Amino acid sequence: ILNVEQSPQSLHVQEGDSTNFTCSFPSSNFYALHWYRWETAKSPEALFVMTLNGDEKKKGRISATLNTKEGYSYLYIKGSQPEDSATYLCAFPSGGSNYKLTFGKGTLLTVNP
Amino acid sequence: DGGITQSPKYLFRKEGQNVTLSCEQNLNHDAMYWYRQDPGQGLRLIYYSQIVNDFQKGDIAEGYSVSREKKESFPLTVTSAQKNPTAFYLCASSGPPNTQYFGPGTRLTVL
Numbered sequence: 775i776l777n778v779e780q781s782p783q784s785l786h787v788q789e790g791d792s793t794n795f796t797c798s799f800p801s802s803n804f805y806a807l808h809w810y811r812w813e814t815a816k817s818p819e820a821l822f823v824m825t826l827n828g829d830e831k832k833k834g835r836i837s838a839t840l841n842t843k844e845g846y847s848y849l850y851i852k853g854s855q856p857e858d859s860a861t862y863l864c865a866f867p868s869g870g871s872n873y874k875l876t877f878g879k880g881t882l883l884t885v886n887p
Numbered sequence: 888d889g890g891i892t893q894s895p896k897y898l899f900r901k902e903g904q905n906v907t908l909s910c911e912q913n914l915n916h917d918a919m920y921w922y923r924q925d926p927g928q929g930l931r932l933i934y935y936s937q938i939v940n941d942f943q944k945g946d947i948a949e950g951y952s953v954s955r956e957k958k959e960s961f962p963l964t965v966t967s968a969q970k971n972p973t974a975f976y977l978c979a980s981s982g983p984p985n986t987q988y989f990g991p992g993t994r995l996t997v998l
Contacts, residue, residue, distance in 0.1 A: 778929070806984070817891075817989040818930075818977070825984075863929070872985045873918055873937055874945065877929040 778866045780878035787854050788886050794850045795881040797864030801845030805872055808865040809838055809849055812880070818863060821849075854885040890914065891990035893978050898995045900965070900972070908963045908993045910978035919961035920979040920987065923947065930977065936961055965995065973997045 779798040787793050799807060809821040822831040827842040835852045851858055861882045865875040891912045900906045912919065918937050922930040932945030936955040950969025955961055961980075965972045975994050979987040 808986070810987075817991050818987075820986040820988070823984055823986055865930075867985075873920075873935055873981075874932060874943075875987070876946075877922075877931075879927070879929040 778864060778876050778878040780862075780864055780881050782881060783879070784882040784884070786884045786886065789855060791854050791885075792850065792852045793854055793883065794848050795862065795883075797847045797849070797878055799845050799847070799864070799866040801843060804842040804845075805867045807840055807842075807847050808875060809847070810863040810865065811860045812863060813860040821862075849881075851883070854883070856885045856887050859883055859885045891978060891980055891988055893976075893990035893993050895993060896991065898993055900995065900997050902997055903967045905964055905966050906972075906995065908965070908976055908978075908995070910961045910963065910990060911959055912961075912978075912980040912988075912990075913959060914980055914982070914988060915958070916980035916982045916988070917958070918981045918985070919955065920981070921945075921951070921953065921961070921963045922977045922979065924975045924977065933963065933976075 781796050807824045810818040812818040822838050824840040829840045831838050837850045840847045861880040863880045865877045868874050868876045894909045920935040921933040931947050933951050934953045936942035939958050942955050952964045973996050977992045978990040981987045
């Protein structure tokens with residue numbers, strides 16, 4: 775089983791703060807890197823699928839970067855809002871297939887009003 | 888509305904009983920998945936199916952079984968051989984480029 779590490783485990787910020795967290799994954803045999811957001815009492819929701827080294831994707835105030843050579847991805851949230859409070863998960867395909875995802879344990883973000 | 892439904896939301900089972908969790912999707916996705924979540928752990932893949940009548944074991948398949956007779960449906964059976972079945976179970980489906988869409992989950996408790 776591959777090791778997908780996320781840090782920090784949890785994060786508390788004030789409304790309006792910008793924040794970022796990390797996903798580390800094996801740098802060999804890279805295929806894709808997935809980011810999901812999981813709000814309490816809801817289903818996980820896809821944010822990004824990243825495939826190219828140096829790739830940067832953006833969705834509103836949330837953006838992500840990817841470094842496949844060193845095996846990490848950063849997720850940034852600009853001007854955090856209480857509705858951004860969620861667990862952010864990254865996932866990495868294992869076994870050479872994009873179907874079999876290994877998920878990290880997630881970063882729990884709490885944005886205080 | 889397109890989406891994934893899982894039923895029931897809560898399920899209680901006595902030790903030694905098999906139980907089947909339902910997952911249906913109307914997104915016309917070929918691939919479907921079952922995950923398990925335990926406190927302090929990431930989502931762990933139980934089984935996945937890339938196409939009808941075909942499925943593969945994930946990382947923690949022991950004590951579980953699945954079938955994929957229809958594109959829309961991927962039921963998961965938790966058998967009595969699963970030593971610690973109490974958990975939250977999530978079903979997902981995907982089309983290209985394998986962005987996964989998740990259902991609302993089933994919480995299984997063994998009494």
